[in-house]
Amino acid sequence: MMWTYCEQWNNLTETPMDPLTPEQAQARHASGQLYTAVAHAAQNSAPALRVGIRLETGYASVIFMDEYGRDTLDYTFTLINGSLFLETAASYTYGDSQERGGYADADRTETYEFTPDGVMQRTVEADDEESKESRHSVDVSSNWEPVPSFGAYDSLIRRER
Incomplete structure (x- = not known):
């Protein structure tokens, strides 16, 4: 890389x-x-x-892109007690569209929001409709990441979580 x-x-x-x-x-x-x-x-x-990092505000993100330069998966982390916590994971699909980068509109967005105490909310937006569901007592132990040293992003950029 x-x-x-x-x-x-x-x-x-x-x-x-x-x-x-x-x-x-x-x-x-x-x-x-x-x-x-x-x-x-x-x-x-x-x-x-x-990878976007702004430690002064406790923010980090990892955004995976497809061959058309579009965002396909977005992980947003927040700094809590010296570690990064995966707060939001959002995936975007574009169907058969070949529009490039920021000009493309996703036809489906699926977002997961997590809290450190195990609450997860899932939101799906597709076909001009939105559905939401919440779960409690979710194991979020894998949502924690150490703050990476400069250039050492391997743990943070793991796609599969």
Whole structure:
């Protein structure tokens, strides 16, 4: 996996906003400022995923992208007692659409929201309808992740959770 860095990713243009050198990104990581690490499978290949980190506000996200540059899976973490907790997991499907990046509208969104005390709410949006369900006493022990060192995102970017 090859990493490039920027302040943020622009979904519409599928390009980095304010590119950063690895040294600048590392300084932002150390100070808690926002930066985005973009993973490429090979040099000059389309991005496979991106990691957004802003430790000063206790935020981290991992967003997996498809071959059209669209977000397909989004994990959002929040910092609690020195560890990251997976608070939201959202998946997006686009049917037969081949629209690119931020111009595409998902035809189905499935979102899971978790609390550290084991409450999970699932929301499904499809065909202009929304359904919700909640569960209690859910085992959320696998939702915890250590805060990664700069560049050491392997545990955070696990797709299967």
